[in-house]
Amino acid sequence: MKYTEEHEWLREEDGTYLVGITAHAAEQLGDVVFVELPEVGDTVSKDDEIVVIESVKAASDILSPLDGEIVEVNSAIEDEPGKVNDDPEGDAWFFKIKPSDTSPLDDYMDEAAYKTFIG
Template identity: 70%
Template sequence: MTMKYTEDHEWLRVDGDVVVVGITEHAAEQLGDVVFVELPEVETMVAKGDDCAVIESVKAASDILAPLDGEIVAVNEKLVDSPGLVNEDPLGAAWFFKMKIDDLSVLDQYMDEDAYKDLIG
């Protein structure tokens, strides 16, 4: 399955039975150089819209929201030591966390790549 995108500039990718979450290139570019990432605890249950990670650039702090209800099953510890990965490879190496959700069909509510490209103009 392909990537889905939220209005908060997060991307979601299904990987087996989990959803991988990161931020888009557009978001990384808008934030500027990322200098700090705080990740959620593994095995935390989150509800859609919860603040579950923090990303700070040279300019400001932003929250990463849980895009879905579910459980955090993995976090990308590499970002803690190398926050600059978010600027270098936002769609790949700089994933933030993986979530386990009950029903993958909830991803249908989010944009596909074309719709997201229209959003960011």
């Protein structure tokens, strides 16, 4: 698992990456009530705002951690946004991206570094 300073996690699956938000981020957001995901087939650039999350507190944007193509989205969390609070680092992944450039991964944190980052 790799982690970004935007509190996203990335998990490799056969050359693609599943992306979601960390348990820490889900806790900070509070109860999630709305998720809007990108479309399968979208070509995205790193730092594009591609997911909107609304919690009981506020709206947040989730940035793409990589350049690439969206190859799958987890529609189940659009139907049941509360899953993001229940299992943020498991079933409640957001999208799967096929990267065109994996070099940003070198800058992302491992679990130990992320734990230090969030204090």
